[in-house]
Amino acid sequence: MYSISNIGRAVAILSFIIGTTLFSFFLYFGETFIPIGVGLGFIGVAITVNAILLVSNLIASLIYETDRYENLKTCGIILMNIPIAILYFYIIISLNDIRL
Incomplete structure (x- = not known):
């Protein structure tokens, strides 16, 4: 079974990889390939998921x-x-x- 620590690390690394990929596509192709809305949508989802995992890890470290x-x-x-x-x-x- 995965611990909350392993899940948090995996999601943080995955968020970094997806964000960097979107950023690279934007720099290379411009806004025609990756619209700004896709990036902003990803940021919203990433903030929510990472915040939940951050709080979960903080609580787990106390318990x-x-x-x-x-x-x-x-x-x-x-x-x-x-x-x-x-x-x-x-x-x-x-x-x-x-x-x-």
Whole structure:
């Protein structure tokens, strides 16, 4: 059976891979291939799922003392997606300002 820590890591890595793929497609093909709405929809789903897993890991770290370190490491992995998403968003906004 999978622990909440393993699920959190897998979802955080999957969110990073999907987000980076969408970002790369946008940079390479432009808005004609990947509309902005697809990216914003993904961000909404990713924020919701990752927030639920973050809270679940925090609660699990309080309840299960033996797995506390693993759960807190998973929280760190989940939180690392935030600055990356902000950077991608900033780059896309900057590129759209240049293209106008």
